[in-house]
Amino acid sequence: MPQTNSYPIRCPKCGSQQDELLYDSIDVGKEPDLRRQLLENKLNAVTCNECGHQFRIDKNLLYHDSRAGWMIYMNPTSVEKYDEAESEFRQVLDDLRSVMPSDQKMPEVDLVLSRIELVERIFVREAGFHPKVIEYVKYLIYTQNLDQFLPEDKALLLNGQECNEEQLCFVVQDVNTHKLETLMHYKREAYDSLLELLQQDGELSLANQLFPGPYVSARAYLMQEDI
Ligand SMILES: [Zn+2]
Numbered sequence: 001m002p003q004t005n006s007y008p009i010r011c012p013k014c015g016s017q018q019d020e021l022l023y024d025s026i027d028v029g030k031e032p033d034l035r036r037q038l039l040e041n042k043l044n045a046v047t048c049n050e051c052g053h054q055f056r057i058d059k060n061l062l063y064h065d066s067r068a069g070w071m072i073y074m075n076p077t078s079v080e081k082y083d084e085a086e087s088e089f090r091q092v093l094d095d096l097r098s099v100m101p102s103d104q105k106m107p108e109v110d111l112v113l114s115r116i117e118l119v120e121r122i123f124v125r126e127a128g129f130h131p132k133v134i135e136y137v138k139y140l141i142y143t144q145n146l147d148q149f150l151p152e153d154k155a156l157l158l159n160g161q162e163c164n165e166e167q168l169c170f171v172v173q174d175v176n177t178h179k180l181e182t183l184m185h186y187k188r189e190a191y192d193s194l195l196e197l198l199q200q201d202g203e204l205s206l207a208n209q210l211f212p213g214p215y216v217s218a219r220a221y222l223m224q225e226d227i
Pocket of ligand 1: 011012015016048050
């Protein structure tokens with residue numbers, strides 16, 4: 001069952017207020033249409049009763065794929081408020097554990113801080129990639145291309161459709177204009193070796209040392225390093 005709640009919403013255009021049912025969590029394993037709505041920007045979309053203005057509410061959302069067995073929790077916030085987001089995430093995990101049957105294994109839950117990250121992480125998970133290894137690859141791409149772009153200005157997003165057995169494909173996105181720019185490729189073979197290292201070395205692997213979690217982001221890591 002998807003979970004919705006009523007929220008007071010103010011129209012950003014005319015300022016009038018109305019109550020709106022918004023999703024707090026969705027299970028796309030049971031209701032695949034909610035995945036489509038999310039990807040098409042139609043989930044938690046609101047039309048103002050007064051002026052007809054349409055807008056989207058980016059609020060906390062638990063995305064659950066019960067067939068695949070993973071979850072992603074989105075808490076739209078800035079990296080500056082990360083500590084709050086992390087403690088709220090821990091609370092969500094505790095709540096999930098308390099309702100899980102004791103014989104059932106807790107699914108993996110990722111934390112993301114924006115809708116763009118949520119959509120990308122859905123593709124990463126659906127393609128069967130390991131989020132930490134993908135972010136580690138991004139870290140390598142950033143550090144090898146600092147003369148071309150900086151993590152402050154550009155986000156790297158996995159382009160799932162262009163990935164194949166030979167290579168992974170990332171697209172460089174301008175953070176301010178949201179424009180998609182260059183494509184960057186990375187050898188699939190190299191990804192596989194990094195994944196093997198992560199599994200072999202566990203906590204000692206570089207990917208785990210850079211990203212102890214729960215928020216795993218090469219861009220955020222590199223920006224923090226600058227401060
Ligand atoms: Zn309005």
